[in-house]
Amino acid sequence: MKITNKIVYQNLDNLFDASPTFELKEGDKWVVFSDLHMGDGGSTDDFKTNAELFKTVLGEHYLKKDFSLILNGDVEEMQRFKLKKILKQWEAVYDLFDQFHKKSRLLKTIGNHDLELDLMQELPFDYQLLEGFKFEYKGDHLFFFHGHQASKKFQKHNALIGFTLKYFANPLGIKNYSVAHSSKKQYAIEKRTYHYSAYRKVVSIIGHTHRPLFESLHKVERLKFKIEQLIRDYANDLKHRTEEVITTIKSLKKDLKKYYKQNEDTNFQNYVYNTIFHIPCLFNSGCVIGKRGITCLEIEDGKIRLVHWFDANINKKHLHKSGYKQQQLDGTDYHRMVLNEETLDYIFTRIKFLT
Ligand SMILES: [Mn+2]
Numbered sequence: 001m002k003i004t005n006k007i008v009y010q011n012l013d014n015l016f017d018a019s020p021t022f023e024l025k026e027g028d029k030w031v032v033f034s035d036l037h038m039g040d041g042g043s044t045d046d047f048k049t050n051a052e053l054f055k056t057v058l059g060e061h062y063l064k065k066d067f068s069l070i071l072n073g074d075v076e077e078m079q080r081f082k083l084k085k086i087l088k089q090w091e092a093v094y095d096l097f098d099q100f101h102k103k104s105r106l107l108k109t110i111g112n113h114d115l116e117l118d119l120m121q122e123l124p125f126d127y128q129l130l131e132g133f134k135f136e137y138k139g140d141h142l143f144f145f146h147g148h149q150a151s152k153k154f155q156k157h158n159a160l161i162g163f164t165l166k167y168f169a170n171p172l173g174i175k176n177y178s179v180a181h182s183s184k185k186q187y188a189i190e191k192r193t194y195h196y197s198a199y200r201k202v203v204s205i206i207g208h209t210h211r212p213l214f215e216s217l218h219k220v221e222r223l224k225f226k227i228e229q230l231i232r233d234y235a236n237d238l239k240h241r242t243e244e245v246i247t248t249i250k251s252l253k254k255d256l257k258k259y260y261k262q263n264e265d266t267n268f269q270n271y272v273y274n275t276i277f278h279i280p281c282l283f284n285s286g287c288v289i290g291k292r293g294i295t296c297l298e299i300e301d302g303k304i305r306l307v308h309w310f311d312a313n314i315n316k317k318h319l320h321k322s323g324y325k326q327q328q329l330d331g332t333d334y335h336r337m338v339l340n341e342e343t344l345d346y347i348f349t350r351i352k353f354l355t
Pocket residue numbers: 073074111112113146148207208209
């Protein structure tokens with residue numbers, strides 16, 4: 001069976017319709033993490049590197065500030081590790097999840113690396129496991145799902161295996177299916193989700209590709225905008241004519257050039273997904289296992305933010321970037337940096353007028 005884009009869109013539509021809806025109220029605070037890939041704590045456990053950072057940020061920042069928690073898939077790395085070992089190794093993390101579940105709220109979606117959870121008679125935790133869900137905000141919708149549902153390989157696998165056995169992965173090679181390192185696959189998944197979301201006039205929030213997106217913008221565009229903005233500030237306002245701003249512009253330019261060099265195979269023109277208007281309908285929380293730290297999305301007081309958390313001992317150069325809101329977590333060397341921020345009202349207004 002050939003999987004066409006049309007089939008993928010139909011499946012996303014089915015998922016949208018089948019997903020439960022929760023109301024997002026003006027004062028609600030949510031943080032979205034995805035792709036933790038928790039393992040057994042050994043040398044091949046990708047989660048291990050940022051585990052302390054993650055635990056601290058979750059417990060000392062978000063829990064204390066009364067955020068509710070969204071875990072948007074691939075929390076457990078069950079393709080490579082036994083669930084029992086994961087649960088035991090990261091007991092402290094599961095304790096934190098439990099605290100969110102009891103104190104405020106926790107919503108967890110399934111990813112392609114923890115699909116087997118769906119087969120279990122009884123989950124090892126108290127909170128529900130959803131394939132997707134929606135937030136209704138003033139009549140508009142934010143649609144949360146992990147993102148593998150927009151991949152053709154995954155759809156093909158589902159179609160072949162059928163419903164009851166769809167998650168017995170091994171024989172068809174879905175087991176080692178990972179898009180995190182393939183630029184082309186990442187782009188195809190983003191593009192389909194972008195077109196679907198624009199058509200449906202919703203904001204989709206995914207993970208899966210490990211690539212943070214804000215208003216359907218990839219790092220490349222976000223860096224370009226940031227550089228332009230700093231130059232504009234520098235030219236227009238004397239108080240912005242500082243060494244710090246000059247250093248930041250230089251370092252952002254360097255980042256951008258480096259990125260182009262590392263991804264020569266990629267057509268960056270395509271990052272705007274080939275539509276006449278750019279629709280801010282796709283967001284991606286990135287991942288918890290990033291080399292340079294953790295990215296996440298925050299939804300607070302009607303705003304959405306892309307946030308980067310990092311350890312200043314490892315990523316000193318981030319400390320000197322201006323033009324970004326930064327904040328140190330008390331008693332730690334961990335820093336929170338806001339990469340982008342926008343109101344949901346403005347985002348949905350643009351979606352309404354531009355689609
Ligand atoms: Mn995934």
